[in-house]
Amino acid sequence: ADDKPFDGQTLSVLLPPWGTLPKDMTDQFTADTGISLDGQTLGWDEIRTKIVTSMIANTAPASAVEIDWSWVGQFGAAGWFQPLDGLVDAAAIKDAPTAKIFVYDGAQLAVPYNNDFRILIYNKAHLKQAGISAPPTTPNEMLEAARTIKAEGIADYPIGLPLSATEGSATAWYLLTKAFGGDLFDADFNPLFTTPDSAGYKAMAFEIEALNEGLISPAATGLKDVDIQELFKNGQTSFDVAGWAGSISVYEDPEKSTVAGDAALALMISTTGTPRSFGLPEAVGIPSNAKNPGAAAAFIDWIQTAETQIGAYHSLGNLPPRLSVLETLNTAGELKDGDILLEQAAFAEPLFAQGTPGWYPEFSAAVASNLNLAAKGQISVQEAVDRIADQATAAMQ
Amino acid sequence: MYSPTLKIFAGRAGLCLAVLVLLLWSIGPVYWSLVTSLTPPNDLVSAELHLWPQTLTFEHYNKLFGATSQSQGNEVQSVWPQFSRAFFNSIVTSVGATLLTVVIAAFGAYAFVRFSFPGRDILFFIVVATMAIPAYTVMIPLYRLMISVSLIDTMTGVILIYVSAFLPLALWLMRSIYQAIPISLEEAAYLDGAGKTHTLIKIILPIAAPGLIAAAILTFLNAWGQFMVPLVFSPTLATKPLTVLIPEFVTRNYIDYGLMNAAGIIAVVPPILLVIFLNRFLVSGLMAGAGK
Amino acid sequence: MNTIREKLWPLPKLKASLLGWGYVAPALLIMGALVLWPLASTIWDSFYSVNPMKVGKPFVGLDNYINLLSDPNVRQAWSNTFLYVLFTVVIETVLGVSAALLLNKVKFGRSWLLAALILPWCLPPVVNAIVWGWIFNPSYGVLNNALLSMGVISENKVWFNERLSALFMISVVHAWRMMPLTAIIILAALQSIPKELYEAAKLDGAGAIKMFRKITLPLIASGLAIALSQSTVFAFNMFDEAWIMNGTGYDTRSVMIQVYMSAFQNLKFSYGMALSIMAMLASLIISAVYVLRVYRETRFD
Amino acid sequence: MAKLEISQLKKRYGRVEVIHGVDMTVEDGEFVSLIGSSGCGKSTMLRMIAGLESVSSGSMSLDGRLINSVEPKDRDIAMVFQNYALYPHLSVAQNMGFSLELRKVPKKEAAIAVAKAAEMLGLTPYLDRTPKALSGGQRQRVAMGRAIVRNPRLFLFDEPLSNLDAKLRVQMRMEIKALQKRLGTTSIYVTHDQVEALTMSDRVVLLNAGRVEQIGTPMQVYKRPANVFVATFIGSPAMNLLSGTLLRDADQCFAKVDGKTFALPECEGVADGTSIKLGVRPEHLRIVDGPDAQDTFNMSVEVVETTGAETHVYGCLGADNMTVTLDGEISPTVGETIRLQSPTKTLHVFDAASGARLNS
Amino acid sequence: MAKLEISQLKKRYGRVEVIHGVDMTVEDGEFVSLIGSSGCGKSTMLRMIAGLESVSSGSMSLDGRLINSVEPKDRDIAMVFQNYALYPHLSVAQNMGFSLELRKVPKKEAAIAVAKAAEMLGLTPYLDRTPKALSGGQRQRVAMGRAIVRNPRLFLFDEPLSNLDAKLRVQMRMEIKALQKRLGTTSIYVTHDQVEALTMSDRVVLLNAGRVEQIGTPMQVYKRPANVFVATFIGSPAMNLLSGTLLRDADQCFAKVDGKTFALPECEGVADGTSIKLGVRPEHLRIVDGPDAQDTFNMSVEVVETTGAETHVYGCLGADNMTVTLDGEISPTVGETIRLQSPTKTLHVFDAASGARLNS
Ligand SMILES: Nc1ncnc2c1ncn2[C@@H]1O[C@H](COP(=O)(O)OP(=O)(O)OP(=O)(O)O)[C@@H](O)[C@H]1O
Ligand SMILES: Nc1ncnc2c1ncn2[C@@H]1O[C@H](COP(=O)(O)OP(=O)(O)OP(=O)(O)O)[C@@H](O)[C@H]1O
Ligand SMILES: [Mg+2]
Ligand SMILES: [Mg+2]
Helix, strand or coil, X not given: CCCCCCCCCXXXXXXXXXXXXXXXXXXXXXXXXXXXXXXXXXXXXHHHHHHHHHHHCCCCCCCEEEEEHHXXXXXXXXXXXXXXXXXXXXXXXHHCHHHHHHEEXXXXXXXXXXXXXXXXXXXXXXXXXXXXXXXXXXXXXXXHHHHHHHHHCCCCCCEECCCCCCHHHHHHHHHHHHHCCCCCECCCCCECCCCCCCHHHHHHHHHHHHHHCCCECHHHHHCCHHHHHHHHHCCCCCEEEEEECCHHHHHCCCCCCCCCCCEEEECCCCCCCCCCEEECCEEEECECCCCCHHHHHXXXXXXXXXXXXXXXXXXXXXXXXXXXXXXXXHHCCCCCCHHHHHHHHHCEECCCCCCCCCCHHHHHHHHHHHHHHHHCCCCXXXXXXXXXXXXXXXXXX | CCCHHHHHHHHHHHHHHHHHHHHHHHHHHHHHHHHHHCCCHHHHCCCCCCCCCCCCCCHHHHHHHCCEEEECCEEEECCHHHHHHHHHHHHHHHHHHHHHHHHHHHHHHHHHXXXXXXXXXXXXXXXXXXXXXXXXXXXXXXXXXXXXXXXXXXHHHHHHHHHHHHHHHHHHHHHHHHHCCCHHHHHHHHHCCCCHHXXXXXXXXHHCHHHHHHHHHHHHHHHHCCCHHHHHHCCCCCCCCHHHHHHHHEECXXXXXXXXXXXXXXXXXXXXXXXXXHHHHHHHHHHHHHCC | CHHHHHHHCHHHHHHXXXXXXXXXXXXXXXXXXXXXXXXXXXXXXXXXXXXXXXXXXXXXXXXXXXXXXXXXXXXXXXXXHHHHHHHHHHHHHHHHHHHHHHHHHCCCCHHHHHHHHHHHHHCCHHHHHHHHHXXXXXXXXXXXXXXXXXXXXXXXXXXXXXXXXXXXXXXXXXXXXXXXXXXXXXXXXXXCCCHHHHHHHHXXXXXXXXXXXXXXXXXXXXXXXXXXXHHHHHHHCCCHHHHHHHCCCHHHCCHHHHHHHHHHHCCCHHHHHHHHHHHXXXXXXXXXXXXXXXXXXXXXX | CCCEEEEEEEEEECCEEEEEEEEEEECCCCEEEEEXXXXXXXXXXXXXXXXXXXXXXXXXXXXXXXXXXXXXXXXXXXXXXXXXXXXXXXXXXXXHHHHHHHCCCCHHHHHHHXXXXXXXXXCHHHCCCCHHHXXXXXXXXXXXXXXXXXXXXXXXXXXXXXXCCHHHHHXXXXXXXXXXXXXXXXXXXEECCHHHHHHHCCEEEEEECCEEEEEXXXXXXXXXXXXXXXXXXXXXXXXXXXXXXXXXXXXXXXXXXXXXXXXXXXXXXXXXXXXXEEEECHHHCEECCCCCCCCXXXXXXXXXXXXXXXXXXXXXXXXXXXXXXXXXXXXXXXCCEEEEECCHHHCEEEECCCCEECCC | CCCEEEEEEEEEECXXXXXXXXXXXXXXXXXXXXXXXXXXXXXXXXXXXXXXXXXCEEXXXXXXXXXXXXXXXXXXXXXXCCCCCCCCCXXXXXXXXXXXXXXXXXXXXXXXXXXXXXXXXXXXXXXXXXXXXXXXXXXXHHHHHHHHCCXXXXXXXXXXXXXXXXXXXXXXXXXXXXXXXXXXXXXXXXXXXXXXXXXXXXXXXXXXXXXXXXXXXXXXXXXXXCEHHHHHHCCCCCCEEEEEEEEECCCCEEEEECCXXXXXXXXXXXXXXXXXXXXXXXXXXXXXXXXXXXXXXXXXXXXXXXXXXXXXXXXXXXXXXXXXXXXXXXXCCCCCEEEEECCHHHCEEEECCCCEECCC
């Protein structure tokens, strides 16, 4: 009975569809621990609305709840989640590099259940047709490759980047900022992207130039990240620049993609030679006033097990957060371009070294919206970065 | 002099054209959604325009109704249990809210029309004015309230909220309906020996039935389409309706347009059936309501 | 003599009054508890600074409201919203009146046409958004495809690249859903115009256009007032369409999106609530203007 | 069956008093008509009796019991409404049986009562129809049936025939009258059609702006109208009123009108020289041949209307308008002056100032 | 002012023909009434003339010009509707001036025309009111004003007085008639009220189920109704029709009715023994004293109604119903048998089968 301390409890879990594990796995969990799961599934925007509404009303929406990396600052500041230190398996946390992102004020607020980081995905066939032997490693090489592909008439708009006023466009810009060898903020959160020689500025200029040159679809100003993925699946773009590591499995699925067999991974382009990337993981935490935190901790531990993570990879395509698990999968040959994936994974850092700040959502909305304006030609790159900086500073107050 | 036949013909042709445009505008998008739901995923993203799927597929519907389904390229649990449960929830909450709203509105509106009591008109005005309140404005205090009375994720809670949201419209509608009923009918019933409540139930309600049906349809449609309220107040499949379930088919790196359209088509079946079969009540009720 | 009346009548009067209260009690109870009380609570909170990321709940008086006036994002949202109101009200009114006129003319299969007309309004808004998102999709959307194949445009158009066209497109989607309401209200108004008036006007020498301007328009004015106020309230609460089609984009951000972002994304709760209350008041005031100015003055029965 | 006594009944709507203290009594089994022009308060009176309007002051009692504040449903009064107020969703039988059902009359007994009433009204073939499937006259009968089936103490009728066409109206008024005679139920009948009131009623109550002008049998109000209002209200075309002066002789009264002198019926206690209105009914005037005489009215013809059966001649006598109803065969020409006479006993004398009747 | 000629006019709604080929002519300045029971096609006729309904076949011409397919707005015809069809949002002056405005008559001129018409109709004080602030009679006048202000070639009236009360109706019918006389505009007047038709018109057109039954002056249709339909339609109460047989003597006709023989006016060419209907107008019957004679109708009295001026007696003569209008002073008692006579020249003889008039 001791190994089933929470026998008979019902644990409520709030996760998005891609965090919702199949029934046979959760049944196993119930069998092992005696905890029955009461799963709630909500879309991503909706989960946030739900958490905020209920936490402001001082009730936990569930005992184990989704936390996106971008919410850490806010939820941490609000004190809505319990520190997990001591509650869950520390070794497993250590094994997951992206777990650091969920540390707020020294406390581990949540444990990641997927390991999405950015990686370059390209269409092998397109490159081959254009006579390009290797994927680009620098921004310039990418532009060159794209021009060739466009000139050959293989794809009208070879580069896939979202430029709509949505979160996905903002994260792509962050990634390119890193590719251009810089960071968004310094240690004191002073904006680093406002001067023309800054990486952030160059990254935005790169996007606008590619757009103006017709390398990015003009439609991108209205496309979300998922729409860009559709274009890639459809063979209309050659590069999914801000590709999600998990997307490769969809691209390679002939049921859903016309380019199955042609999609391949490459290290992120970079001006410095270091293929920098960052992780955008999602995690599970325990709200501060959760009904049964013990059972929730048991659930989190279960999520961290290699078995569960492998199961989740197979059923949902979630890349395992734990390096050791990734390696196991790669060894078993179950990862497409696994070596590259693992190599890139090692370079995945948090977007904010200090931890995601509470004003991040305002900042990212400002990025997305102003980037979108710049892409539509309504403001210049300089104006865009200045406005972003201004709004970031305002949001920090 | 003019030629009446030519003119009539031109008029007819113009009328037909206008009708066609109206049909295209109203039904076109829904039709397109239907076509999408019958198109294989790979054809969806082809650049060509087809008014009818080149290859017809029921795979999206299979996903909804089938024993298993695909997610992210993997065989996962069927969405049918979720989908059917959500469909059931939608029906229960919508029907429940409809019944309650109609009953409350039937009595309330009658009092607003036929009884005089202090504060009657101002109360009615306030109730109707609440239609302008945005959902977000009251959501958080409402959530607190529902938590404190343990009505979160219960059919009762959701139904009560729907009632509070759609009651003003129903009251407004029923009030105009009652206003159009000659008062002498009630007077005849009083003289026949009926009390006020008895008169309302036995005489007025049957006469106001078309209006009640219109109010019921309106409430049902509104409840059926709700998104924000169940999103917050129906967290689990115990009460979660279709409208909240459907957007969940947007996965992180894959929008299943086909599946969403298929689910959408299923979700519009009850409203469409209502419109087709009870249209005349809806329209006459709305028109009666609009007259005031 | 008054005394007799006083002696004999208080009881039945009181009884009728009590019965009246009894009938409306359930309605008032529900509205009071689930709408008015939360509203009062929100208004109360809007004078404080409620921010879960900060400790305490300091009283700030009208600060939230004052800050809203100087917030450029909010101002942009207001200007977008007013454009939404303008566009949707115009589209809904023009199309609604046209559709109503058409339906008033059609005699054969009228009820089916009516069913088709009100269909969009009956669909769940979520489905509406899916359908239109798919239609407007810049790459595979049927709109681009159709226009391309008709030769109206030469390459796929990005509908949301210009502010006005984006606002307009979103307004169209919103109007698609809400127009049936206007049409039905106007149709009711049209049907209440005695047809003899048109016959009299014909004999007086009026043609079709004159009749519309001189007879129809003035006589549907009260219906129009109601339709306009409905359209306005709904346009002020514009959220779904703008959010799903264009996210947080400045060009299309409505006041309600701004409310959502302030309260639920940035967790500046009372700031967002203050804005939502302003939006509510604005829509009520504008509706009241229509109703008082147009409706009151144009009822002829 | 009952006796209704009304005393000093008043009705105010807000500040406006519309019934200014009416006294009247309706005897058991009597058929009384309330007649008056539109807005005079007929319906208001009836509705107060029914209990549908509150009484502002005064008293109403039915068989000696004060009913001012009895609820309508407990007064045992039946009313036939102008628009019939039939329950549109119920069949004819259900409409008629509704009150019995409410009174918990056993089903069988109720069915018999309904069948009997239907029989009486010739509605038996229509018992299963709903009102909208009936013609106007049939609806009217159903409304009647609903009233009689429960054998109430009082029938009230509010212009029950005004929605029917002329022919049907004549027929129905005879039917109603016959039915009431047969049942013997006390009835109050509101109408603005004087022919109805005169032909149907035992007594007529003439209302004017919320006041009773006269109560009497039809022949009383026709032959001895109490004042100018009644005189002109009853009779069609209306009685001619000619301005004149009363001249009193030793034992005879005369009227000086348009320079001529007319012998009058006895006008007791009226002073010589009083300004009067001489009332002459159009139908009592006859053309006389022969030379101009003292007792003929010389009228200049302005308009002649003939319907074949009757000819109406409109014209002037001095400053007063004058109307004459003549046989259809006679047709004076416009512009001509005709000489007319009316027998002395058919003349009416009213005080010019107060309008009150002066002759007995 | 114009002459209207209508020939073989037909109207079909879908498959149903409702006007079956009407021929009529309205002379310049003439006032013609269309009369008939409800649904007989009066309004349809009028609306075809106005151009509000299309013509199925036949022709209509105004002053010799075919107007079948002229747009209503170009016919220069004015119409007064039953419910007046006043523009509720316009003032009285604007209502009356609407057609002038549309015809682009200069503002000043229009104002003068409106003022003149208003003066004529006594509407000057109300020019700024909207219709809802007017009484029924005033509204009727505005509708008239709207018609006359533009001096059209033809006036059409569709039951313009049916929404007014009895008194006002009498007054307005005189006003309309006088106005028409004064303006001299050709007019067609639809009504179902025979008194209106008979008193106002130069000629009456009697319609029945879409066919013309008789066209003639009011006295012609009253005194020589062409058939049973006209005979019973014109006159109130309706003419009594008694079943009988025509007996033919050397130089005289008789009717055998209820076992008695009545001398008849000349019935040329009618065979002896023909089944007939003997028409007797109630107002031509008089009570005769003395013993039973061959030429008296013996009627048993069933109902007596008196309005003071007249007494209507209803009863039976053999198998036929019979109505008599007597002087108000006379009041037979129910159950009694009264003996009546009608002068031979007032008797009408109709063929029992076809209903056609037999006597000249
Ligand atoms: N609810 C009310 N409020 C105020 N005034 C009223 C109300 N009901 C009736 N009146 C007034 O009372 C007076 C009498 O009305 P009532 O209906 O009794 O007239 P009526 O004699 O029945 O007329 P009609 O022949 O037109 O039916 C009228 O002047 C009317 O305006
Ligand atoms: N639009 C129509 N469609 C079909 N039948 C019609 C239409 N209008 C009139 N009728 C029919 O034509 C006939 C004549 O109608 P019309 O209105 O001319 O009668 P009317 O003599 O004016 O009667 P009323 O005295 O009731 O006004 C009626 O039988 C009517 O049912
Ligand atoms: Mg009345
Ligand atoms: Mg007609």
